[in-house]
Amino acid sequence: MRSTEDLLKRFVAGDRVALSRIITLVENRDEGYAELFDRIFPRTGRAYRIGVTGPPGAGKSTLVSCLVQSIRATGGTVGVIAVDPTSPFTGGALLGDRIRMQEIGCDEGVFVRSMATRGSLGGLAEAAGDVADVMDAFGQDVVITETVGVGQCELDIAQACYTTIVVIVPESGDSVQAMKSGLMEIADIIVINKSDREGAERIAAETRSMLELRRPHAYARPHGEAGRAERPGEPPQVARESLGANGHRINGREEPTRLQVPVLQTIASRREGIAELREAVERHRQFLSASGMLERHRKANVEATIRGVVDLELSRKVWNEASVARLHSLVADVIEGKKTPRQASDEIISLVGDI
Amino acid sequence: MRSTEDLLKRFVAGDRVALSRIITLVENRDEGYAELFDRIFPRTGRAYRIGVTGPPGAGKSTLVSCLVQSIRATGGTVGVIAVDPTSPFTGGALLGDRIRMQEIGCDEGVFVRSMATRGSLGGLAEAAGDVADVMDAFGQDVVITETVGVGQCELDIAQACYTTIVVIVPESGDSVQAMKSGLMEIADIIVINKSDREGAERIAAETRSMLELRRPHAYARPHGEAGRAERPGEPPQVARESLGANGHRINGREEPTRLQVPVLQTIASRREGIAELREAVERHRQFLSASGMLERHRKANVEATIRGVVDLELSRKVWNEASVARLHSLVADVIEGKKTPRQASDEIISLVGDI
Numbered sequence: 001m002r003s004t005e006d007l008l009k010r011f012v013a014g015d016r017v018a019l020s021r022i023i024t025l026v027e028n029r030d031e032g033y034a035e036l037f038d039r040i041f042p043r044t045g046r047a048y049r050i051g052v053t054g055p056p057g058a059g060k061s062t063l064v065s066c067l068v069q070s071i072r073a074t075g076g077t078v079g080v081i082a083v084d085p086t087s088p089f090t091g092g093a094l095l096g097d098r099i100r101m102q103e104i105g106c107d108e109g110v111f112v113r114s115m116a117t118r119g120s121l122g123g124l125a126e127a128a129g130d131v132a133d134v135m136d137a138f139g140q141d142v143v144i145t146e147t148v149g150v151g152q153c154e155l156d157i158a159q160a161c162y163t164t165i166v167v168i169v170p171e172s173g174d175s176v177q178a179m180k181s182g183l184m185e186i187a188d189i190i191v192i193n194k195s196d197r198e199g200a201e202r203i204a205a206e207t208r209s210m211l212e213l214r215r216p217h218a219y220a221r222p223h224g225e226a227g228r229a230e231r232p233g234e235p236p237q238v239a240r241e242s243l244g245a246n247g248h249r250i251n252g253r254e255e256p257t258r259l260q261v262p263v264l265q266t267i268a269s270r271r272e273g274i275a276e277l278r279e280a281v282e283r284h285r286q287f288l289s290a291s292g293m294l295e296r297h298r299k300a301n302v303e304a305t306i307r308g309v310v311d312l313e314l315s316r317k318v319w320n321e322a323s324v325a326r327l328h329s330l331v332a333d334v335i336e337g338k339k340t341p342r343q344a345s346d347e348i349i350s351l352v353g354d355i
Numbered sequence: 356m357r358s359t360e361d362l363l364k365r366f367v368a369g370d371r372v373a374l375s376r377i378i379t380l381v382e383n384r385d386e387g388y389a390e391l392f393d394r395i396f397p398r399t400g401r402a403y404r405i406g407v408t409g410p411p412g413a414g415k416s417t418l419v420s421c422l423v424q425s426i427r428a429t430g431g432t433v434g435v436i437a438v439d440p441t442s443p444f445t446g447g448a449l450l451g452d453r454i455r456m457q458e459i460g461c462d463e464g465v466f467v468r469s470m471a472t473r474g475s476l477g478g479l480a481e482a483a484g485d486v487a488d489v490m491d492a493f494g495q496d497v498v499i500t501e502t503v504g505v506g507q508c509e510l511d512i513a514q515a516c517y518t519t520i521v522v523i524v525p526e527s528g529d530s531v532q533a534m535k536s537g538l539m540e541i542a543d544i545i546v547i548n549k550s551d552r553e554g555a556e557r558i559a560a561e562t563r564s565m566l567e568l569r570r571p572h573a574y575a576r577p578h579g580e581a582g583r584a585e586r587p588g589e590p591p592q593v594a595r596e597s598l599g600a601n602g603h604r605i606n607g608r609e610e611p612t613r614l615q616v617p618v619l620q621t622i623a624s625r626r627e628g629i630a631e632l633r634e635a636v637e638r639h640r641q642f643l644s645a646s647g648m649l650e651r652h653r654k655a656n657v658e659a660t661i662r663g664v665v666d667l668e669l670s671r672k673v674w675n676e677a678s679v680a681r682l683h684s685l686v687a688d689v690i691e692g693k694k695t696p697r698q699a700s701d702e703i704i705s706l707v708g709d710i
Contacts, residue, residue, distance in 0.1 A: 038697040045690060302686050302696070309700040314669050317704075331657050335400060341657070342393040345664040349672075 004032065008039055011138065016111065019138045023113055026130045034312065037130060040137040041305070045298060047079070047136035048285060051161030052146045053183065058167045059193045062268040063277075064146050068110055070278045071142055077109040079135030079143040083128050083157060111135060125156035126308055129301065132160070158186050160304070162297050163284045165277070167191045168207075170200040184211065187261055189280045195265035195273070207263050259287045323351050359387065363394055366493065371466065374493045378468055381485045389667065392485060395492040396660070400653060402434070402491035403640060406516030407501045408538065413522045414548045417623040418632075419501050423465055425633045426497055432464040434490030434498040438483050438512060466490060480511035481663055484656065487515070513541050515659070517652050518639045520632070522546045523562075525555040539566065542616055544635045550620035550628070562618050614642045678706050 010018035022040070025033045050067075052060050061082065068078045113135075115128060132143045147157050158164045166187035184190070190211075192204050262280050266273030288294035330344040339347075365373035377395070380388045405422075407415050416437065423433045468490075470483060487498045502512050513519045521542035539545070545566075547559050617635050621628030643649035685699040694702075 034697065038695040041689070041695055042692045298690065299686050302689050303682060305696050306682060306685060306689065306699045306703070309696045310673060310703055311666075311670070313697075313700050313704060314673065315666070318665060318669065327658060327661060330661060331654050334396070334657050334661065335653065337397045340393040340396055341660050341664045342389065342668075344661045345668050348661070348665050349668060 004036060008036070011040065012043075014139065016108075019111060019134070020113075023131050023134050026134055027115060027127050029127070034309070037133070038309075040134065043137035043139075044133045045136065047132070047140050047143045049132060049136075049161040049163075050142060050144045050281060051158040051164040052144060052167060053148070053158045053164065054167035054191075054193075055169070056148055058169045059268045060146050060148075060167050063165075063167055063191065063193055063266065063274075064144055066266075066268050066271050066274045067144065067277065067281075070274050072107060072109055076141040077139065078111075079132070079138070079140035080110065080112045081128055081131055081135070081143065081145040082112070082114045083124065083145060083147040111138070111140060125160070126304075128157050129160050129304070133305070155183070155186060160301055162288055162294060163188045163281050165189045165191055165281070167193050168203070169194045170197045170203045184261075188259070188284050189277070190261055190263045191273075191277060192263065192265045193268050196267050196270075200265055204263050204265055211261055211263070259284060318348065318352050323348050326351060359391060363391070366395065367398075369494065371463075374466060374489070375468075378486050378489050381489055382470060382482050384482070389664070392488070393664075395489065398492035398494075399488045400491065402487070402495050402498045404487060404491075404516040404518075405497060405499045405636060406513040406519040407499060407522060408503070408510075408513045408519065409522035409546075409548075410524070411503055413524045414623045415501050415503075415522050418520075418522055418546065418548055418621065418629075419499055421621075421623050421626050421629045422499065422632065422636075425629050427462060427464055431496040432494065433466070434487070434493070434495035435465065435467045436483055436486055436490070436498065436500040437467065437469045438479065438500060438502040466493070466495060480515070481659075483512050484515050484659070488660070510538070510541060515656055517643055517649060518543045518636050520544045520546055520636070522548050523558070524549045525552045525558045539616075543614070543639050544632070545616055545618045546628075546632060547618065547620045548623050551622050551625075555620055559618050559620055566616055566618070614639060673703065673707050678703050681706060 007018050007021060011022055022036060024030070026037055052064055052067075054060055064080060064082075068080060071078050113131060115124070115131060128145060128147075132145060135143045145157055145161060164186050166183055166189070168190070170192060184207075190207055192200055192207070194200070195204075264273060264276055264280060266277060268274070285294070288297065326348060327344075330339065330347060333339040334341055334344055362373050362376060366377055377391060379385070381392055407419055407422075409415055419435060419437075423435060426433050468486060470479070470486065483500060483502075487500060490498045500512055500516060519541050521538055521544070523545070525547060539562075545562055547555055547562070549555070550559075619628060619631055619635060621632060623629070640649070643652065681703060682699075685694065685702060688694040689696055689699055
């Protein structure tokens with residue numbers, strides 16, 4: 001307890017070692033993590049959360065490095081969470097990526113953390129969200145979570161961020177695959193990285209038309225330009241203008257659920273297109289903020305956190321020595337066909353009685 | 356209710372349409388699925404469960420097809436679950452795979468089902484386990500679950516199977532990546548598929564030495580041959596012999612936790628090496644059965660099922676109209692810093708009172 005207080009004190013004072021230690025506790029769901037997390041939670045809610053996802057080898061880490069440097073240039077502090085879902089086979093220049101990450105990691109205003117699936121109990125998405133909360137509580141202005149977009153978990157992580165950037169490369173099928181998988185549906189910004197490669201223009205055009213075909217009514221189109229995708233360099237579509245225009249109907253109210261998704265081209269290795277990307281993020285942030293969706297997003301995240309704590313607490317209350325012992329005898333009953341799983345469950349729950 | 360009874364009757368009578376319908380209900384966690392699942396659960400426990408996992412493009416589906424045909428040739432019925440974790444970018448000849456699958460799917464003794472992450476509430480691993488249970492209850496002798504080995508979810512699915520086959524190809528880094536990721540640790544059998552490619556022998560040898568380095572004490576080595584990996588064609592290492600020999604210490608008792616992991620070479624597209632693979636599976640099955648580990652495995656699966664039902668029931672009890680309403684007001688309190696997530700959780704749980 002003594003050391004917890006000390007750890008918290010150092011965390012609040014901006015000690016990076018304390019931050020690192022608390023992240024580890026939270027990531028591993030170590031004993032006492034719940035109490036610690038509860039203590040720092042009131043400090044959260046200030047960081048802007050950006051998700052970056054896409055296929056292996058799309059240059060996500062390089063792009064994130066560029067984005068971090070761009071944010072640092074204007075004085076913001078950044079936390080980066082690189083989620084590597086065990087990924088034995090996702091390939092890509094992992095080592096190279098991490099080295100590039102280390103470059104930005106030397107900066108005192110940047111805190112980089114890699115997370116892997118293994119070792120984190122509970123869901124990876126939940127743990128990644130908790131780590132983002134810790135970085136937020138520490139005072140980082142922006143938290144960027146980078147994931148390889150291969151599963152539901154990665155989609156969940158991306159959706160917990162305010163702005164989700166989907167990165168693809170000019171390779172045959174990538175955009176089609178991304179679209180099929182539902183990844184495009186969660187994108188607030190699409191980046192065609194490595195745009196010096198052949199076919200970049202074509203993929204960008206294809207992606208824009210796919211976006212048009214896919215969700216014709218889900219975007220805010222303030223100027224009534226149904227068929228036109230936004231490109232960098234065009235005047236920003238201010239969110240306020242679009243409110244109440246031709247948006248999506250939710251709960252009986254007309255409102256835009258999202259901005260039209262810009263399709264940008266970058267060459268992260270040469271830092272080309274980064275200013276445009278940064279602008280697009282800022283435009284999206286302003287849209288969310290002005291439309292009240294940022295607040296709604298924050299509420300949804302807090303709601304998920306509370307639900308997570310409820311689940312954990314219930315599980316703690318139900319699984320004690322007596323109920324685990326009963327579980328073992330019930331397993332035998334179920335295998336022998338004397339009871340069904342639900343009858344077994346009812347017995348266990350009745351053991352707990354008043355929670 | 357009427358239609359549920361009818362559905363169950365047809366399921367028990369071996370109606371494949373009813374099987375398909377029930378799988379859908381269970382996979383989607385549709386209303387009434389819990390009751391239905393509970394009714395058919397007593398029929399489970401007979402199918403042998405095999406997991407096949409590995410990187411995209413390793414030829415898993417072709418290998419599974421071969422394995423299915425081999426099992427069919429000796430009269431066994433098979434259920435195949437192809438888990439495709441959204442996989443926008445896992446690549447591979449998906450369409451081709453499915454076409455190959457359809458070949459075996461025309462056989463009345465084979466039931467093939469694809470599962471994707473999207474659309475399944477609850478965890479994919481849980482849902483895949485439930486679908487395996489349904490196929491088991493239907494009477495399939497063997498259930499094979501094929502996953503792309505990229506995340507914790509896939510590891511969980513593989514571990515719920517009795518025999519886990521990890522498939523890799525002779526490509527640089529695959530075996531090292533698989534080892535790093537922990538995939539090798541869950542392998543009961545390792546297959547180097549596409550062994551007509553260059554480097555197959557080298558990869559096989561590398562893999563064998565990595566296995567030796569990695570877990571020197573975790574394997575049963577009945578003949579005291581510490582440095583020697585098992586190869587197809589060698590006499591089977593009968594499990595009974597190895598009991599109490601030089602195994603792993605668990606709970607104070609000396610016992611072998613697993614057989615030495617064979618590294619096999621196959622060329623699934625030409626059906627080469629399938630008989631050896633089938634033999635290795637059978638050898639592993641006999642080992643599990645004779646050592647009592649099959650029973651332990653079954654118990655662990657049933658325990659996980661009961662725990663899943665308990666979680667679901669608790670969640671149903673806690674989240675009612677009143678608690679959800681309270682949750683919404685608590686979210687605001689937490690955001691304003693008036694309460695911590697745990698205080699909010701305590702209030703919600705206290706609302707439920709006696710469960």
